[in-house]
Amino acid sequence: MNPDFAIILNFDLKTSNVDQDYLVKEARNIGVRAIMADDSFLEACQKYSIALLDKQAGLDLTAENVIDTIVENRIKGQATIINLAVEADGKLADDNLKMLSAINDWMHLFGHALNESEPSELKTSYGYILTNRHATYQKYIFVKTPLPDKLTVSGLKQAPNRVEWIADRTEAKFSYDKQELTIDLSASNSEFAWEIIRIQAHRPEDDLGETKF
Structure with a gap:
């Protein structure tokens, strides 16, 4: 499975009265890059550049546990497949809408880090470290x-x-000595239970002087 698919929505259809365009757009709007559904979703997926995958077993999650589950799976290098029942009237249940809202709020700030990350070789005294697979100098x-x-x-x-704290792009105080980085966490003021700190590591090109023409 494509490692960029951190979250996958698994649509369980209770009816043929479905607005595929609306459902796929909802997935796109919360930062999801793949869904599981039948072939009737293909046109909408192509329209919104969302991957349509074969069905697999998913998880029944809630607004209260969905972010915990998404993060914990990503730390393991796994995707989270979330079951979403489409009711007989073609709509999503209120509890599912509440869960999608929770995902949207968190992904609006942290989605890039979640989707682009994979387990890192670095070690931390608290939390979990992942690496940006496309820009490995970012942790x-x-x-x-x-x-x-x-x-x-x-x-x-x-x-x-x-x-820096990704939520508000403010710099976090840090010190570095003998290959150990110490980060001050006292400045955190996020409303979310899970936060993400970005380390912009030193790159070889940072040592290059200004190019003059």
């Missing part, structure tokens, strides 16, 4: 509140250029 630390005052990361060979 993501997934941390869950309540947070400690600080955390340490081992394995970086050079001090990073920047460490």
